[in-house]
Amino acid sequence: MKKKLLASAVLVCALTLGACSSDTAKEDKKDTAPEEKTEAKSKDKKEAASTDKEASSKGILYKVEKGGNTVHLFGSIHVGNEDIYPLHENVERAFDEADHLVVEIDLTELDPMEVMTVMTESGTYQDGRSLSDALGEESFQDTMDILEAYGMDQSDVETFKPWYVSQMVSELMVKKAGYSSDEGVDLYFLNRAGEDNLNIISLETFEDQMSVLSGFLTEDSQAALLEDMVNEYHNNGEKLRNLMDIWQAGDVEAFSKLRSESMNQMDSEDYQAYAKALTDDRDEEMVNKIEEFLSADEDETYFVAVGSMHLAGENSIVDLLKDRGYDVQEGI
Template sequence: MKKISTLFLSLFLFASVFSTVHAVENALSIWLNGEQIQFSKSEPIIENGVTLVSMRPILEKLAVKVNWDEATQTVSGAKEGLTYSLQIGSTNAIANGKAVKLEAAPKLIQNVTYVPLRFVAETVGYQVAWNQSLRQFTLTSKQQSDGSRGFLWKVENKGNTVYMLGSLHYVLEGMYPLRPEIENALQAAHYLGVEVDLSKVAPEELQKQVLDLGVYKDGTTLKDHISADTYNKAAALLQANGMPENSFDNFKPWFVQQNILGIIVGKEGYQSEIGIDQYLIDKANKAKKPVISLESIDSQFNTNNNYSDSLQEKLLLDTLDPASGVTLSPKGGIDYFADIWKKGDYNALHEYTNSSDWDAEYHEALLTDRNVEMAEKIKGYLNSDNKETYMVVVGMLHMLGDQGVVPLLEKKGFTVERQ
């Protein structure tokens, strides 16, 4: 079932996330493919504007084979055909067979050998980026730099910066790694913003929302609100997946659709547990960056619950039977969205979002109304006096089209740059 509803792209209702606390570190730090390198007591030093680092920790992390010649005090290294040679106290070096001049010589301090970070890393095939405000170096391997491109923008105002990433909530294992600009944006951010941070939603509150909005309380059941044909298709799918055919009888069509959608994409290998949002939330938690919500669980549930009865059944039928002829959005499926996300195809995303093939009610509720509120939240971050950096991650369909978050911010006078 490749042509399935696009609802999974913008609603993030049932994923698990973890709580986080905020920590700001002012010391110079070095990160390799998203993980901070620990130097114990041999912290990096700066000489003539060049960062020197303890040789052993950095080369071990870079998986470089090291040779040390005590007589000449020369260190050499090799990795996958890439080589270098340095001598303590000398600015003359060899990089992949060519002589180069260093701006700062390797040093021996209290029996610890210090080598120029950028020279060593770049010589053995790593990309090096420096973030002045956070005093962070980021080293990215070629594999990482060849990663999925995604949709990333940057907007600045009054000393504040917001990186905006259009996301996929369900992905395959092969979606990673991400390109360095995305990883660097998270590292630069003081806060990660997502649609809803469920770690801040108590289980009892989530259960209450389901019971209040997703369950019939008037004595009717699902059979009374959808056609017999749609109900039979839902029952058949449940039976085919080892579940009783009446499993969802007490629930409204929008809630049934969400759960059935999870079953379908799960069988195709797509997982919310490794979605772009969750991947970045996990990294933010590990880096002790606070995760903030642009929306609430209440607002997301109400978005679904406020769909008309006819739209709710159309969503369910389209998910159960893509060949049913229901038209809710332009043609496309989960594989299509995964492909354009990996390629970072901005034109395809804009054309899809701006297509005239959308059901008007669906487009307005799913995207237009929510985009306005998201843009207002981002505007607030940009107009703050705090001079902070945010990374905001929301479903990619929210970003472009005439009513997307990016054009809404541009209409408010902000300059939004594609990254």
């Protein structure tokens, strides 16, 4: 099971779920980036796009048109650092054309306390079970070795389910590898939208994304996912760094392969349901909303930023739009 869960355990947050960075996004913004500094940083990154084209991050960009409406589809990544900027000039140009920014969820509007409440309620045992019961002695100690280094002890996490603790370890792994949600592309464009007074549309709710994380995996599968994340932490986020290279290069084929592996290299019914809910089901819902944008009476332009795996491979947003008869054009 452990090996089969690799694609999900290491890459899921960066590629598909904006909610995985939401619990700290707003707090970090308050603590480290006053509004004027955040706007200045966004402006600096934008200006760099026009002066450093050779080093720019491509990401994945597509364009779909119907009547007078245009949708730019951009494959985001939910964590980052300053090295992933500037973005490709075509990406910046597509955003500049937009009347609306469309994201999975608007991280800037989330209340950190409400987020923590939802995550704690869905990620806490209510039946007397404990994390140590779920993991076994060795795996539990490996997990605690990491958490104790950041000031947590057994009493802080004993009532948490393995999937919830895997998100905690994931965040620590991301930071250890030199990345943060603060520098993710989602927040970059959300800050830009605030500066430009763009209308912001959310495709999902935080509760939607939490239901995917918490509603499908058995305890054994959750434990295996956590074990993978602990291993990735000790490997200093090697797979995450490789992922960042793929994203910066705009390697659609590599993203398609990752998606296929996450869907097909699995050996349990619960994980199959989880992977389907994480990608295929959500993509279907997103496409329905994108079609609404394309069919709107007003002639307007939408910049849709979603996790990159949503735009690559079979049953992705791009694949579904093509199946429905749309001409999806590459933007880079």
